[in-house]
Amino acid sequence: MPDLTGSPMVRPEAPLAHRLCRLGAGEVSRNFHALPLAGALRSMPDYWLQRFDFLRRPITATDVSYAYPALDSFFAPDGPLAEAQDSAARAFGAQAALFGSCGTTVSNRIVLDALGGFGAHALIDGASHQSIPFAAGGLGINSVVIDPLAVGGCKIPDLARIVKTLAAAHQSGRPFDLVVLTASSYDGYVVRMDEVLPQLIRASPRTAIMIDAAWGAIHSFSDALRPHTALTAIAELRETESLDLPPIVVTVSAHKSICSLRQGALILVANDADSLDSLKTAQFKHHTTSPSWPVLASVDLACAHAADLGAKGASRAINLRDRFVHIIQKDPLLRPLMPDDPDQFSSFRGLMQDPMKVAISLGPLGEPGLVRHNLYHEYATYVARCNGTGLLLHFTIGIDEADIDSLVAALREMVKRNCRMRPTPGDLAVGSIIEEYVVPYPPGIPIARPGDVWTNAHASDLSNEMALGAEIFRLPEPVLDRSLP
Numbered sequence: 045m046p047d048l049t050g051s052p053m054v055r056p057e058a059p060l061a062h063r064l065c066r067l068g069a070g071e072v073s074r075n076f077h078a079l080p081l082a083g084a085l086r087s088m089p090d091y092w093l094q095r096f097d098f099l100r101r102p103i104t105a106t107d108v109s110y111a112y113p114a115l116d117s118f119f120a121p122d123g124p125l126a127e128a129q130d131s132a133a134r135a136f137g138a139q140a141a142l143f144g145s146c147g148t149t150v151s152n153r154i155v156l157d158a159l160g161g162f163g164a165h166a167l168i169d170g171a172s173h174q175s176i177p178f179a180a181g182g183l184g185i186n187s188v189v190i191d192p193l194a195v196g197g198c199k200i201p202d203l204a205r206i207v208k209t210l211a212a213a214h215q216s217g218r219p220f221d222l223v224v225l226t227a228s229s230y231d232g233y234v235v236r237m238d239e240v241l242p243q244l245i246r247a248s249p250r251t252a253i254m255i256d257a258a259w260g261a262i263h264s265f266s267d268a269l270r271p272h273t274a275l276t277a278i279a280e281l282r283e284t285e286s287l288d289l290p291p292i293v294v295t296v297s298a299h300k301s302i303c304s305l306r307q308g309a310l311i312l313v314a315n316d317a318d319s320l321d322s323l324k325t326a327q328f329k330h331h332t333t334s335p336s337w338p339v340l341a342s343v344d345l346a347c348a349h350a351a352d353l354g355a356k357g358a359s360r361a362i363n364l365r366d367r368f369v370h371i372i373q374k375d376p377l378l379r380p381l382m383p384d385d386p387d388q389f390s391s392f393r394g395l396m397q398d399p400m401k402v403a404i405s406l407g408p409l410g411e412p413g414l415v416r417h418n419l420y421h422e423y424a425t426y427v428a429r430c431n432g433t434g435l436l437l438h439f440t441i442g443i444d445e446a447d448i449d450s451l452v453a454a455l456r457e458m459v460k461r462n463c464r465m466r467p468t469p470g471d472l473a474v475g476s477i478i479e480e481y482v483v484p485y486p487p488g489i490p491i492a493r494p495g496d497v498w499t500n501a502h503a504s505d506l507s508n509e510m511a512l513g514a515e516i517f518r519l520p521e522p523v524l525d526r527s528l529p
């Protein structure tokens with residue numbers, strides 16, 4: 045387990061460096077957040093391990109300030125960076141790609157400036173990441189933000205209103221210059237672009253479209269998800285319809301789901317290669333002039349790796365997620381963690397559940413604030429997000445079976461600790477209404493369910509099980525609420 049505490053007695057001069065070193069030197073933690081590169085390396089065949097090897101060598105060898113002629117020009121490449129960007133564009137099915145080493149936060153600013161810019165009218169999906177409204181404000185873009193719908197602890201885009209507002213502006217003769225939509229969220233929904241993109245284009249054919257697909261780089265390589273990405277949807281539209289497509293640009297974080305270093309990012313021109321010049325100008329204005337070559341090289345590697353093994357990796361990750369769901373559903377003690385429908389987002393129009401993510405109920409795990417803390421400090425398990433109702437788990441291509449087994453064991457221990465009854469069941473009065481499942485474990489078959497009236501028969505069952513040595517647990521129903529208000 046990583047030791048993050050350090051000792052105040054030996055506190056070094058550089059506390060952050062000290063902690064990070066200790067963290068890096070510690071046991072690899074189970075990471076259910078953005079892709080852990082060390083995790084992904086575990087399942088790489090030798091020929092890929094060798095290619096990634098340079099990232100594991102001392103950073104001083106490759107973290108250089110070189111530009112042209114030693115390497116390439118970052119802003120006007122015509123050497124290896126240009127080649128790498130071209131091959132990444134081909135891998136994603138885009139017309140062109142620009143690499144970045146400042147994350148999707150800065151990519152979003154670049155695209156907003158290139159497709160919109162000062163004085164433009166933009167329609168913004170209110171479920172977007174903070175980088176979008178902040179950049180739009182800073183760039184002097186006039187934004188109309190469509191409030192998201194609240195679903196449990198999450199926000200989802202109000203797709204119907206976005207389309208309606210676009211259409212109304214177009215019909216009034218003052219179309220929006222730009223519409224911004226988030227394609228897949230931290231919380232685990234994916235927008236079915238094959239369904240939604242044609243609606244946006246028909247509603248306002250001249251409005252440029254920006255898609256933030258920060259979490260979805262791997263989706264372009266997954267058989268299950270590729271049909272729903274913007275890039276595939278556009279290719280289909282080009283083939284099947286005689287629509288005149290507007291400029292469409294997609295931003296992705298390479299570091300969140302494919303094997304790049306942090307801040308590795310891509311801007312993908314999905315339609316209208318002419319917008320590439322505006323994007324390059326905006327990149328020149330907003331990107332750091334000291335790009336990280338190791339990060340850019342890692343984006344190159346990540347794309348090549350995804351093109352070769354991404355489909356296999358994504359399908360394995362989806363299977364692991366399904367296996368995890370199955371284990372939880374089959375274990376009587378853990379079952380209350382899993383909502384009745386683990387694919388909740390699929391019931392919303394235009395959305396689907398990200399099959400690489402699942403949210404489990406927090407109820408049986410204890411107080412929300414403590415859950416993430418305990419998972420990390422006691423079980424070396426890092427989770428993406430813990431809101432009032434759910435714990436979000438992201439099954440990236442950096443996760444393996446051992447991670448799942450260890451997560452299940454940690455959850456089992458936490459549920460036991462949190463739900464174990466006191467030895468005497470005196471608080472279950474005959475005649476009272478039961479609010480939770482009462483479960484002797486083993487065998488894990490509830491002797492009473494929420495809503496049951498507690499009877500002498502229940503009390504006697506309980507005493508028998510206790511006499512036989514079963515542990516007794518009281519477990520709430522799953523509480524993930526994904527219903528619309």
Ligand SMILES: Cc1ncc(COP(=O)(O)O)c(C=O)c1O
Binds near residue numbers: 147150228230259309
């Ligand atoms: C939807 C979305 N867009 C953009 C970003 C920012 O990406 P980055 O961390 O690569 O700057 C995030 C980060 O979580 C995000 O969730």
